[in-house]
Amino acid sequence: MTRPHPHIAAMAPYALADLAAPPGVPLLSLSQNESLCPPSxxxxxxxxxxxxxxxxxxxxxxxxxxxxxxxxxxxxxxxxxxxxxxxxxxxxxxxxxxxxxxxxxxxxxxxxxxxxxxxxxxxxxxxxxxxxxxxxxxxxxxxxxxxxxxxxxxxxxxxxxxxxxxxxxxxxxxxxxxxxxxxxxxxxxxxxxxxxxxxxxxxxxxxxxxxxxxxxxxxxxxxxxxxxxxxxxxxxxxxxxxxxxxxxxxxxxxxxxxxxDQAYMRATCAQTAQAREAAVARLERIGLACLPGFTNFVLIDIGTAARAARADAYLRARGIFLRAQGGAGLPHALRMTLAGPADLGRALEALAAWQEEEEDRP
Ligand SMILES: Cc1ncc(COP(=O)(O)O)c(C=O)c1O
Known part of the structure; x- marks a missing residue:
């Protein structure tokens, strides 16, 4: 019987994003902090x-x-x-x-x-x-x-x-x-x-x-x-x-x-900053706060771990994949990679719809 080193056997594998969309639902992955622009x-x-x-x-x-x-x-x-x-x-x-x-x-x-x-x-x-x-x-x-x-x-x-x-x-x-x-x-x-x-x-x-x-x-x-x-x-x-x-x-x-091609990279950063401002403003209107970030994603405070799990499940059922943050000790938050206006709009509308349904919860 082959045996790995005990410290390897004791390890959990590194969890990459789970991107299994329901059959027939178009996948929108905002979960891996990839660029909103193609390569130069x-x-x-x-x-x-x-x-x-x-x-x-x-x-x-x-x-x-x-x-x-x-x-x-x-x-x-x-x-x-x-x-x-x-x-x-x-x-x-x-x-x-x-x-x-x-x-x-x-x-x-x-x-x-x-x-x-x-x-x-x-x-x-x-x-x-x-x-x-x-x-x-x-x-x-x-x-x-x-x-x-x-x-x-x-x-x-x-x-x-x-x-x-x-x-x-x-x-x-x-x-x-x-x-x-x-x-x-x-x-x-x-x-x-x-x-x-x-x-x-x-x-x-x-x-x-x-x-x-x-x-x-x-x-x-x-x-x-x-x-x-x-x-x-x-x-x-x-x-x-x-x-x-x-x-x-x-x-x-x-x-x-x-x-x-520094000009292209800088243009990508400028587009990312615009997307971030738009996302943070829309999230604020929905009633969700973000940490003040400087990256190509935003960390959205959903309030509690249970609410974050419900929001995540609601979005996933619609093919929209954000990233749950329990593994980083932030189970009340979801991380959303920034994207172009159409994709970002789709995700934020779904999140707004979830928030409305959530407010109606008994
Ligand atoms: C903080 C940080 N470091 C390193 C990496 C790894 O990036 P890569 O291996 O693609 O260069 C990531 C990827 O998301 C990251 O968020």
């Missing part, structure tokens, strides 16, 4: 041009993609590592730095994959309380234990959408022990870049990694491309646990072209 035409053209090279292994050093990222962000290409999505990089970091006796710490309503990746590495994941869906640096520092090896924060957060100002991220780093690795996951960073430039300089101290992805603002979720800025010593360790040739040539070409 330049990315699609670059991908198409690369298809003929499919017999060859891809560039294991992502040379052109790294060059494009470095030019856009004004950072050193040598410090960049790329992954098959930022999930890949989070997993590699956990394998290299967390494990039995080396705990991970994250905010209470953090991106659930942090805990999953910790569990994959055999590490436990501690949670520090948040205040109203906002990361609380003092609480994180208080939760730091002697065996804390890795601290993860997403900025802006998922599923909260809220943002930690740079000054607080720096205060978090300053308050952590020097031997603790801080992972700042900026998967939604592009949607908030207009507020403050990303503190990439924090990487210079040697114990902080900044991650980004092309899955959100660049609309390339299906290509699976993430990247990070790593201190040289951490990058060298991560390379050891990374699958070589982790990003296919077509995805690398698409990502480099998307990165060089």
């Amino acid at each position: 035409p330049a990315a699609v053209a670059a991908a198409a041009e690369t298809l003929g090279q499919g017999a060859l292994y891809p560039d294991p050093d992502w040379t052109d993609l790294r060059r494009a990222i470095a030019a856009v962000h004004g950072i050193d290409a040598g410090g960049i590592l790329c992954g098959a999505g930022s999930l890949d990089l989070i997993g590699c970091l956990m394998r290299a730095y967390a494990g039995p006796g080396r705990a991970v710490l994250a905010p209470a309503h953090a991106y659930p994959f942090f805990a999953t990746a910790a569990a994959m590495a055999g590490a436990c994941c501690d949670a520090a309380p948040e205040t109203g869906g906002v990361v609380h640096v003092a609480a994180l520092l208080e939760a730091q234990r002697a065996d804390t090896a890795v601290v993860c924060v997403a900025n802006p957060g998922n599923p909260t959408g809220t943002r930690i100002p740079n000054a607080e991220i720096r205060a978090l780093r300053a308050g952590l022990r020097d031997d603790v690795l801080l992972i700042v996951d900026e998967a939604y960073g592009e949607f908030a870049d207009h507020l403050e430039p990303s503190p990439f300089d924090m990487v210079e101290a040697g114990n902080t990694v900044m991650l980004r992805t092309l899955s959100k603002a660049y609309g390339l979720a299906g290509f699976r491309v993430g990247w990070g800025l790593f201190p040289a010593a951490i990058g060298a360790e991560v390379r050891k646990v990374m699958n070589p040739n982790n990003i296919g040539a077509v995805a690398q070409a698409a990502a480099a072209a998307a990165m060089r």
